[in-house]
Amino acid sequence: MKKIIVCLLFLLPLKLQALKIAALMPSHAEIICSIGMCGDLIAVGSYCDWPKELESKPKAGDYFKPDLEKLYSLKPDLVFLPVSLNSTAASDLKKIGLKVIEIEPEKNIGDICFTAKKIASYAGRDREAEKFCLKLNLEISKFKPKKRKKIFYEIDSGFWTAGGESFLSDVLSKAGGRNIFEARKENYFKVSWETVIKENPDIIISNYSKPEYFYSLPLADKVSAVKNKKVFLLEKNHRDILVRPGPRIPRAVKKLSEMIDE
Incomplete structure (x- = not known):
């Protein structure tokens, strides 16, 4: 019986360790905070100013020109960046050994949910992302313009x-x-x-x-x-x-x- 209980315990989901995250794009940082991960942010971009919790976070450049020295010293587990054809930010960060997650630019409001779910998937916050999306979609659905x-x-x-x-x-x-x-x-x-x-x-x-x-x-x-x-x-x-x-x-x-x- 004892062996069975031990085996069952191994099947239970493990509590994920808190990640150290850097988000250099304001919208990414706002989404991260909205799905309950604001405390995991150890660095944000220079334009990240909402919510207020971000004001005290270390600033590490922006998504076009990150502060490589600052980020290397902080050693985040993940750095979130937008996909960009006009910036070497992602490759520069990878060269100093940091893990970079690139996110495609949103083409519509629905893509905001895609971004939230992608970010959440790296931290076991899928349920929070679902709630975020439900709230966002509900609020947007209230707008029904008759003329354009x-x-x-x-x-x-x-x-x-x-x-x-x-x-x-x-x-x-x-x-x-x-x-x-x-x-x-x-x-x-x-x-x-x-x-x-x-x-x-x-x-x-x-x-x-x-x-x-x-x-x-x-x-x-x-x-x-x-x-x-x-x-x-x-x-x-x-x-x-x-x-x-x-x-x-x-x-x-x-x-x-x-x-x-x-």
């Missing part, structure tokens, strides 16, 4: 915007908008003002450019958004929740829907 207005979203100065391969197109759609460049199968790219005029958006939203800037551009009076004074500059707190595909995306959808309906 054409939107130009300038994510960075110089007419940088998002295409159909970016989760931002999905966010705009859920809020009652339609990204005027959603047909382009790219994530982020630069366009010309002439192209924006041709698409004639109903609303212009910018992360950095003030409405007055758009009002002063050539042929601005030909654009519906300008004629109807529907040009908005996002405040930093609203900008952050919009560009980070994480737990605060429902707040971003709510804010956008208010701007669209204004």
